[in-house]
Amino acid sequence: MSNPLQKHLQNGFADxxxxxxxxxIPLREDLVNQLIADVLQSGLPTxxxxxxxxxxxxxxxQRVKSARVRFEAGRxxxxxxxxx
Amino acid sequence: xxxxxxxxxxxxxxxxxxxxxxxxxxxKEEHLLRAAQEATSRGGPARVTGLRVHANNQVEMHLEVEKxxxxxxxxxxxxVERNLGFPHAPRLVLWLPPAQAWLGGVLQVLxxxxxxxxxxxxxxxxxxxxxxxxxxxxxxxxxxxxxxxWAEIDSREGxxxxxxxxxxxxxxxxxxxxxx
Numbered sequence: 687m688s689n690p691l692q693k694h695l696q697n698g699f700a701d702x703x704x705x706x707x708x709x710x711i712p713l714r715e716d717l718v719n720q721l722i723a724d725v726l727q728s729g730l731p732t733x734x735x736x737x738x739x740x741x742x743x744x745x746x747x748q749r750v751k752s753a754r755v756r757f758e759a760g761r762x763x764x765x766x767x768x769x770x
Numbered sequence: 771x772x773x774x775x776x777x778x779x780x781x782x783x784x785x786x787x788x789x790x791x792x793x794x795x796x797x798k799e800e801h802l803l804r805a806a807q808e809a810t811s812r813g814g815p816a817r818v819t820g821l822r823v824h825a826n827n828q829v830e831m832h833l834e835v836e837k838x839x840x841x842x843x844x845x846x847x848x849x850v851e852r853n854l855g856f857p858h859a860p861r862l863v864l865w866l867p868p869a870q871a872w873l874g875g876v877l878q879v880l881x882x883x884x885x886x887x888x889x890x891x892x893x894x895x896x897x898x899x900x901x902x903x904x905x906x907x908x909x910x911x912x913x914x915x916x917x918x919x920w921a922e923i924d925s926r927e928g929x930x931x932x933x934x935x936x937x938x939x940x941x942x943x944x945x946x947x948x949x950x
Contacts, residue, residue, distance in 0.1 A: 702796055704931075709791035717785050 698745035698770070705770040713755070713762040783913055783938055791936040796929045799823040806831070819843075827852060827925045829864075835876075846870050848898075850930070854921040860902040862923075871896045 699705050746768065753766040799821055806818040810833075820832035827850040835842050851863035866873050874893035890905040891898065906912045914936070921934035 701798065701801065704794070704796040704929075706794040707791060709789060709936075711786060712788040714785060714787075 696745055698749055700770070702770055706768070708767040709765075711764045711766070713764055718762060783917070786938040789936075789938045793932070793934045793936070795932040795934075797932060798929050802829075802930065823925050823928055823930055825925055825927055827923060829925075829930075844873070846873060850923050850925065852922045852924065854902075854923065854934075856918045856921045856934075857916075860915055860918065860921075862900040862902070864898040864900075866896040866898065868896060874898055 694701060749768050749770055751767045751769045753764065755762055755764050757763070802823065803818065803821040806821055810816050810818050815835055815837040817834045817836075818831060819834050820830075822830040824830060824847075829848045829850055831846055831848060833844045833846075835844065847867060849865040851865065855861045855863075874895060874897065877891065877893050877898060890901055892901070893899075902915055903912070906915060917936045917938050919935050919937045921932065924931045924933060
């Protein structure tokens, strides 16, 4: 079953002109390592058994207005802002 | 990022433990109309034929009710309560105009035919309440509701604006095992 969010992610939330999301996400070590692995493998297709059921975050990433990583109490924290 | 997105889609919010998000989501009246029409197009006697969003949280709605050979067009202006009751009692409260308080009883009777689940809609006098917890379509939605700490609705001509804060508590964040 397709995720209703998927359609909006795919078109970069074009139906939500004026959308603003800002926030802070603590970055877990395994997530950072996964992100590095994704970057190192960029250009290669991501294997997926059911690709149509997966969320592609790239259109949303193109809407990122600012992103900053800082270190707080021994862990990395991502501050970001997304706007449409 | 794909890994994170896939985790979230599968109901695993553990990667977001400790995260805080502030959202401002504009919802166009044509999307609200489409959602209302979809909800009322499942064989029930009521059909939403028009919807306009005005300032000051006023929503103008046009309905057509057809039952037992009786067909009636109705128009009403609902006032949308700003506060959505998070985190303790998440719900959307709509107020009917005083002269149309009787419509609440009709809506309560028809709620089953609006495609809403049991306990989602409650009407009492002028007040119509939609219970988000009872209406959550799946476990992901319920996990997200848990994360909403504050939310309110504002309006401009032609659109509603949902403002919300989500906090993924480190000791409460949902993972797939919560849904077993």
